[in-house]
Amino acid sequence: MPADQFFPGGGELAIRMRAFDWSHTTLGDPARWPSNLRVALGICLTSRFPMQVWWGPDLTLLYNDAYVAFLGRTKHPGALGRSGRVVWAEVWDTIGPMIEHVFTTGTASWSEDIPMVFDRELRREEVYVTFSFSPIFDDDRRVAGLFCACTETTEKLISARRLDTLHRLGIESVEASSLAGTCDAIASVLQANPRDVPFATLYLCPEDSLEAKAVAWVGTSAETSSLPAVVSLAEDDPESTWPLARALRERTPIELGDLPAREVQLAAPAWPEAVTQALVVPLRAANVDRPTGILVIGVSPRRPLDAGYRTFIELVTHHAGTAIAAHERMLDSASRRAQDQFLTLLGHELRNPLSPILTTLQVMRMTSPSPEVDLVERQARHLMRLVDDLLDVSRLARGTVELEMQPMELAGIVDRAVELSRELIAQRNQHIVVAVPRRDLRVTIDGERMSQVIANLVSNASKFSDAGSKITVEATAVGDDVRISIRDEGFGIPAEMLDRVFEPFVKQPGSLARPVGGLGLGLSITRSLVELHGGRVEVHSEGRGRGSEFVVVLPRTLGPAIPEVETPPPPPMKAKRSTPNGKRVLIVEDNDDAARSLRTAVEALGYIVELAHDGPVALQAAKA
Template structure:
């Protein structure tokens, strides 16, 4: 390596750019590059905002440190010096026409929170980006490349979506209702977020047996939604007996009866589900929630917390309903006892007032 040269504006990425065999690319060695390309690369590398650029007949790829950190993932440093159509092959149907428009018209594009399935982490990942493609011109003023300035919105978009679900779950200020009413109300909210929750199953325990009480996004007739889960059945679909410690269990959906699962709002079905106990204070769980997971997002701390909060809300509502029903039964029993006492003392009083013959 003869030195960083044009790449010296960014020590971190500059060394890797300098190590690229530029002579084997359509751009040739950096010493032969036009001044316009040197200037564009210098601007790119000196910026602390995430940027990437493409230049020349193969739209050769460059990026800066911020873009490497925020977006490129495992594709670094492999991507440097390669055609942009190879670097972002999985989203080229989105990126390619936009770049072609920039080169043809010389006008910039703009997209806000665009959904792109990037394969930067070893799997297709649901991501959102706000970005602009702007033309880069050669020394003669002809558009020969483009500069992308980008801000990733993935955390914000997904966070807002999950927060909306949690907010709506707790938005009904009505009086305490029965279990089925509560489950139906929760189901209507969960149905609106089939990206994070492609389908759900709610089981409630009754004499040690788990019985299916509610579903969203999946038919009750599906083999993955049995109506009853006996406690000692070794072939039970969901690990209901593994929830004794109150901890969630992750289930891989790569075997029967998990074929033909619904995909929610996605093209492909979920690969995993999280089974979360429906905890009640000071007692064993009332049941458990099966939450199918979005295959395009990792089960990180935020995702797990979201599912557990959903289950916590359902558990709290069921406990409230059961407590209310118990109070109602107790009130009815007391009222019946009071009526019996009143009738008894009325009869006794009547006997005292009525002279015997």
């Protein structure tokens, strides 16, 4: 039989196998290989999914092109034809018992997101894998080998872990009421992710100061840290390992490699190996000319410092720098205006990168949908809602929120609000009862803003109630008022909290089993918006475990309401290959990432796109 029939396909591994000297392996001449091995190997070589075949008592390893990425440059191509016990010696404690079980019982195994340590880019690299070992039987129904299909989930899990850190960093640094509290919050969030941040030291650089002072530590302490507590910014100490002054002067990150050779011994709490790399990164914020501080951050000894890792560290320092800069502004004045400027700055700084991220995720969902893309998009949209809350609080405090008041029936507004909360209610398997008259319950309101108010209260009722519970929305006319009641069977509110739940950044307590996240801004926004409508919000609760009721009271409007026009939702975006009638689109955007992501999205719809980053260029392009 020709060799290309033993080893089908034109890939790298098929070619290597044809040229391989099999006489030096326990498999011997391919012409004598059993048919079940040939069939399994044919499936493996012609598949584009990572696969491998383990054969015989020696577990001789055969694999396809897609599996090469698992092996890395240190193992491929030397792994071909060798015993799997030798090739994967570093993870044999994990996979050896699985393989033995399949050989003994003849039943397949399934393992999802299993943490492993590969000898790949690093000597001991943190990796996560989902795989299955399936038996290959001989003619006597004995297990002669194994078939293994596998996929690496490292990027999915590590990206989710880092996104959670960034998410928490953006929230918890905002909740702090002082600069010291902000620094402690930054350190606390980073401390919770020792796999990506084995150690860190945060320095503050006050304006006009010639010194940087360490104020927060991660993975170490002021007493045990090998980093100096105070650093002169005039010039670098030639005896020091840490070039903090140079990083500030050049305003660029400095990478430090081989720390043990510099006589620096820093443990990695999550791993037995010591940290060998670190970055010295100046903290920058938009609209601030000088760095606000320095973050010395360690690199995991088990993850390569690749583009994704560098981006994560860059975003950490951006969030930290923005929060610190905003709090420094607040220290200049005790007025409410300073806090509002901080919220606006932080909201815009977080919103700017989120817009291109969401646009890019929409394009990815159009072109290559996956559960991982959906997960990241959900988390990004959640973060966008938190940022919108920050901006709403700031606008309300400055009095810049404008309402478009019109008389309308309340029922349509309640319907829209309930629909906005429907997904959350369905996720928690809760039941919502709506009792609102369809006619003769008119109010003069801004429809969008009042939908936001009621949706906030319904979502709160869902978040602070157990799965399977009931939420009731009722509306009645009482004299010259309309009363809208949102009632739940949830955790309730302690008496001492009833007077504080509408204050900014005050969070209701969840249950001990299920704490509830958020910034604590929703009820503050709700009360402010209702008061702008000339109404008020009431809260009632008999205490812990007795549920809660929020009541919105609005002035009733007599006379006809303006009929609500149903606006159909826009059709879902679909990629097109042809240009629709040769139409061109001009995008004017000064943010490079936002402009590029928008161009990608619009081009996916089939348009010809031209970019302009300022007004004069846009006018010239429009005239062309």
